[in-house]
Amino acid sequence: MKIITVDQVSKRYRISRLGAKSIREELARAGHRLFARSASREKEDFYALRDVSFEVERGETVGFIGPNGSGKSTILKLLARIIYPTLGKITVRGSVASLIEVGAGFHPELTGRENIFLYGSIMGMKRSEVRAKFDRIVDFAELERFIDTPVKRYSSGMYVRLGFAVAAHINPHVLLIDEVLAVGDASFQSKCQQRIEELRHNGMTIAFVSHDMSAVERLCSRVFFLHKGIIQAEGEPHQVISNYFSSLFFKHDVDEQRHRVAVHNENDREAEILGVRFLDRVGAKVDAIATGQPMIAQIEFQVSRSIEDPVFELFFYSIDDRLHCHYTTALTGDRIQLLQGRGIVEIEVDELGLAPGTFRIGALLQRRGEDMPCDWKPRQYLLKVLPGKKVRGMFYSPHRWRLLPPSETPKQQEEQNCL
Amino acid sequence: MSLRLVKKTEQLAEELALPGPEPALEKTIEWNDSLFAHARELLRHRELLWLITQREIKVRYKQSMFGALWAVLQPFSLMVVFTVFFSWFARMQSDGIPYPLFSYAALLPWTFFSTSLTFAIPSLINNSHIITKIYFPREIVPLASILAAFLDFVIASGIFVLMLVFYRVTLTWNILYVLPLATIQIAYTVGICLLLSAFTVLYRDVRHMLPLLIQIWMFVTPILYPVSVVPARWRVWYLALNPMAVIIDGYRRAVVQGLPPQLPYLALAALVSGLVVWMGYIYFKHLERDFADII
Numbered sequence A: 001m002k003i004i005t006v007d008q009v010s011k012r013y014r015i016s017r018l019g020a021k022s023i024r025e026e027l028a029r030a031g032h033r034l035f036a037r038s039a040s041r042e043k044e045d046f047y048a049l050r051d052v053s054f055e056v057e058r059g060e061t062v063g064f065i066g067p068n069g070s071g072k073s074t075i076l077k078l079l080a081r082i083i084y085p086t087l088g089k090i091t092v093r094g095s096v097a098s099l100i101e102v103g104a105g106f107h108p109e110l111t112g113r114e115n116i117f118l119y120g121s122i123m124g125m126k127r128s129e130v131r132a133k134f135d136r137i138v139d140f141a142e143l144e145r146f147i148d149t150p151v152k153r154y155s156s157g158m159y160v161r162l163g164f165a166v167a168a169h170i171n172p173h174v175l176l177i178d179e180v181l182a183v184g185d186a187s188f189q190s191k192c193q194q195r196i197e198e199l200r201h202n203g204m205t206i207a208f209v210s211h212d213m214s215a216v217e218r219l220c221s222r223v224f225f226l227h228k229g230i231i232q233a234e235g236e237p238h239q240v241i242s243n244y245f246s247s248l249f250f251k252h253d254v255d256e257q258r259h260r261v262a263v264h265n266e267n268d269r270e271a272e273i274l275g276v277r278f279l280d281r282v283g284a285k286v287d288a289i290a291t292g293q294p295m296i297a298q299i300e301f302q303v304s305r306s307i308e309d310p311v312f313e314l315f316f317y318s319i320d321d322r323l324h325c326h327y328t329t330a331l332t333g334d335r336i337q338l339l340q341g342r343g344i345v346e347i348e349v350d351e352l353g354l355a356p357g358t359f360r361i362g363a364l365l366q367r368r369g370e371d372m373p374c375d376w377k378p379r380q381y382l383l384k385v386l387p388g389k390k391v392r393g394m395f396y397s398p399h400r401w402r403l404l405p406p407s408e409t410p411k412q413q414e415e416q417n418c419l
Numbered sequence B: 001m002s003l004r005l006v007k008k009t010e011q012l013a014e015e016l017a018l019p020g021p022e023p024a025l026e027k028t029i030e031w032n033d034s035l036f037a038h039a040r041e042l043l044r045h046r047e048l049l050w051l052i053t054q055r056e057i058k059v060r061y062k063q064s065m066f067g068a069l070w071a072v073l074q075p076f077s078l079m080v081v082f083t084v085f086f087s088w089f090a091r092m093q094s095d096g097i098p099y100p101l102f103s104y105a106a107l108l109p110w111t112f113f114s115t116s117l118t119f120a121i122p123s124l125i126n127n128s129h130i131i132t133k134i135y136f137p138r139e140i141v142p143l144a145s146i147l148a149a150f151l152d153f154v155i156a157s158g159i160f161v162l163m164l165v166f167y168r169v170t171l172t173w174n175i176l177y178v179l180p181l182a183t184i185q186i187a188y189t190v191g192i193c194l195l196l197s198a199f200t201v202l203y204r205d206v207r208h209m210l211p212l213l214i215q216i217w218m219f220v221t222p223i224l225y226p227v228s229v230v231p232a233r234w235r236v237w238y239l240a241l242n243p244m245a246v247i248i249d250g251y252r253r254a255v256v257q258g259l260p261p262q263l264p265y266l267a268l269a270a271l272v273s274g275l276v277v278w279m280g281y282i283y284f285k286h287l288e289r290d291f292a293d294i295i
Helices: A023-035 A038-043 A072-079 A112-122 A127-141 A156-169 A186-201 A213-219 A237-261 A412-418 B002-016 B035-044 B046-061 B067-089 B099-120 B140-166 B173-202 B205-219 B232-241 B243-257 B263-288
Strands: A002-014 A045-057 A061-065 A087-092 A096-100 A174-178 A205-209 A222-227 A230-235 A271-279 A288-290 A295-303 A310-318 A323-328 A341-349 A357-367 A375-386
Touching (some): A045 A230, A061 A072, A061 A213, A072 A174, A072 A205, A112 A127, A237 A357, B035 B046, B046 B067, B046 B140, B099 B173, B140 B173, B232 B263
Parallel strands (some): A061 A205, A061 A222, A096 A174, A174 A205, A288 A375
Antiparallel strands (some): A222 A230, A310 A357
16 A cells, blocks of 8 residues: 655745745845846755655655755655645655654753653654553663653753654654664664664554665665655665665766876876676676675776786775775785786685675775875775675674584693693 | 553553554645644644643743742732822722722733733744654644643632632623633634734744734723723724724623623624634645745
């Protein structure tokens, strides 16, 4: 059943119309408008959303990603009925709880307890219903000691904890979450994600805005990529996130690359990395490899004049831009000499150690001991790591277990002697 | 022990339960729906209205020494001041009623009206932190301010009852006119507050104008003086243009003098009040959709 229907919705702001005015200013503006042409009025228009349509089925968890100002938060505010579309129609069947920005509409003068009841009531719950859930909310927020303190004395972390705890326990049909989780500490963040996971399994519909791509990829069943108020891509999280990155980082990285390589004159560029590809055991080109499986990576390059003793490096960045793994020929490879022309250098990994997720791959070619790379492709290639050998923790490493025979076990007496 | 066990089981059952029943397929309320639909939605949120009223009262008297006593102190101290200056010094007529009774009978409903305006008109702006983050029928905010002022009115009426006993006022059946009078006053107040609170979101001028407006309004309403001091040829316009004049005078006649209010004028005031509340609600709901963008 479709729980959210968004039909050709646009949201327009008149830039000069933002914010309240005094009557005098308004009269002055009216005077100006008499003489100005209508064209100048159109220049003031700003579309936060342009002709956006989509539907969400009951029980889906959808994510909205995109650069700042792309209209993600506007969509959530429209769904929450906080703002009204300029054009188009939005239908949400059932109750909506929204967690938009920190605080979610708490009153600073009232205590945490009073605010829980107020918020529950705004969500249309009866007092008795809130009372039934009160203990669990407080418990989840870890605020037992401060529940009778006015929330104006709360830290921002406490604010968010209370906000999330309330929104996540009042069982709305639709839960909207906007980037708030970034405020809490790591343990609370993981707690929130766990709770979201739980709510998902219980069949709640969740819409989610975040810059934390790993969270989006893990939690969402469908992702929308927005740019300048238009839906650019929609679908399976991994695909859409890759799409987003290639659009976003390509531009960003090309700039960075140009900056770094600009010192070398374009004409006498000695070498260029043409591409990176991944192969499986049998040598077929793949986009995805499972944890613990063998991986072969190939860097294809072109050299305009021979290079003595170069170094190749390969970087694996996670979606949230942390460097997870790094291979370099400076450590393990033999001394190489590159002759003019095209070539391929290959690295073979017996068991891939990366945990499941999407990784962006950077490649680098430089002379040993030099700072300036001959060529540098930062985070330009993608590799999806699939769940393979089960990993709990950050990475998998090849290993062997062995049970020692009794003869090798040290005697207890000896141990005592040691002490 | 067994009770706790039962509670635990209930909790567990609730945790396992799906979030609510299948959502009703009925359409949610749209902004352009009829006033009756909006009123029904408001009725569904009555618990919230009550909670926000409580909050309003709590916040207003928190960190103040006398607390709810302020509800009484405000009209009472004004009555004392008026009695000293207008009755003793300036020899103001009061239709033969003891001046403290005369002025307090008018100050009581007037304070309800002016407090409502003072708190309800800037209420949307003062609650912008909720309005920009969560949806609920926005009229709840100014209505809560009015409801809180009404509770003040009820508390302050206690003193009035004591005064009626003290001055040995004999009550007549005409006191029942207080009910229609209060109804008309509430309707008028709600209408004015809806209109002006929404207008304040657009133009902050109203906030600066408000103290002046209330002061002038007080002087054109028979609080310090009886209606009989208004020259007869202006009295028609005086009562017809200002429903508050008819209402305040009506209270005084019904309770203290034992007379019915001036019925033709009261009928007109009722008509105007109905019109104001109707138009105010339409205007409010029309602007409501843009509140979060502008505020």
